[in-house]
Amino acid sequence: MHAHQATPSRPALSADAESVGAEGLLPRLALTPGEPAGIGMELVAKLAASDFAADLIVIADPGALDAAARAAGIGLRIASYDPSETITARARGSVRVIAMSLRAPAVPGTLDPRNAPYVLATLARAADGAASGEFDAIVTAPVHKGVINDAGIPFTGHTEFFAQRAGRDVVMMLTAPGGGRAASGGALRVALATTHLPLSAVPAAITRAGLVRTLRILCDDLIAHFRIAAPRVAVLGLNPHAGEGGHLGREEIDEIAPAIKQLRAAGFDVQGPIPADTAFVPAQLERYDAVLAMYHDQGLPVLKHAGFGHAVNVTLGLPYVRTSVDHGTALDLAGGNRADPGSLLAAARLARDLAKR
CATH class of the missing domain: 3.40.718.10 (Isopropylmalate Dehydrogenase)
Known part of the structure; x- marks a missing residue:
């Protein structure tokens, strides 16, 4: 993500008055x-x-x-x-x-x-x-x-x-203010199934086993670190219209849907595959605590449009x-x-x- 530009400087950082640690020590x-x-x-x-x-x-x-x-x-x-x-x-x-x-x-x-x-x-x-x-x-x-x-x-x-x-095994997730479920602070959170790969290498990197690992890390860390007791996750499709029933690609049928089924059987609230062009509609986002995008530039342009300069990259796992x-x-x-x-x-x-x- 180093090709992006930072925005011009603002006059000052806002005051910070939050408490120190339990023993009085600063983190x-x-x-x-x-x-x-x-x-x-x-x-x-x-x-x-x-x-x-x-x-x-x-x-x-x-x-x-x-x-x-x-x-x-x-x-x-x-x-x-x-x-x-x-x-x-x-x-x-x-x-x-x-x-x-x-x-x-x-x-x-x-x-x-x-x-x-x-x-x-x-x-x-x-x-x-x-x-x-x-x-x-x-x-x-x-x-x-x-x-x-x-x-x-x-x-x-x-x-x-x-x-x-x-x-x-880790997961890259970016979070920005606004756009998600009010029940989890209203933050927009976008995690990535693949990170810094050429676009031509992405389809082969989308596997059921890899998605299961990624979704488990994502859900576990949303519970443990973000204090979301029962996270709801939207999983995007790779292809336009989430593959259009196999007519625009089979990754959704062969890899993504089986991974979602496996996570749901384990008790996780994971939904999809959802077409990427409608997943970020506000009414859709209000239903989810996080979105799992299949590749870097599928999910991050939306998040950065919503919160560039105030978004945070978190490494889960x-x-x-x-x-x-x-x-x-x-x-x-x-x-x-x-x-x-x-x-x-x-x-x-x-x-x-x-x-x-």
Whole structure:
């Protein structure tokens, strides 16, 4: 999703007055700023400049973080991270940093493959810390998949990286305000059966077994983390008109419908296959807590139209909480103090809330 642009900056983040943890300690969030030539450092600095109630642990090059903050008119107070130190309050503009050095100087808007190993090292440190319980959650700013692959490192995205490192089957889900069942907060939630694949590879990736795994993870996490006691899930068809009874494709008959039948037999409220062109009609969405789309650009354009800049990407199925922004590196905005931190704030809030649960 790194090709999308972030919207121009807004004047300030809204106040944050939510409570700390049960023992009075702030939840500890690991922040990875992502591609150093993009807007990630600026977004992290703007989050730190707010009164967001969390212990923010930034895994990054401290010099690059400070430079991005200064370019945005923010004077950060950067302290070295000591894992034995816990805090009950965080002053505006203060962060703790796990220092990792860039391989080459970061130039706003200019990608450099030499920094690809640095980006992946920050993700690995966050994943290992979250898996051990050192961090309560991970919040990621956007990476640039292309430049990582240009460095000769196979990489398809954050979601796949964390899944492989944890050895878990995972599901990508984006959530945005408005559009879903009022009974579950009215949020629009769109999960994906496949993620970062060429469109030509999608049909072969739609299998009954894969859909059953995905739907189980989706339903289980909606229950466990989102506190939806009996989630209702709409499953989209792959083909136009959900295959038109087999006349426009057989994936619905051979793979999707049998998976739905299996989940329903196990007691889950899963409906479909539903034609994708009508599933997002407001009257339809009001019936469901989440929608499972068959591929990336089947479901996410609708969600981003509804809530771009305030939507959050959540990785379901991990042994820890991980959230991310809904936009890309926005190289054209980098270094200009024009990036809107709204999605990062939303991602941090959701990570904090899910971690508390």
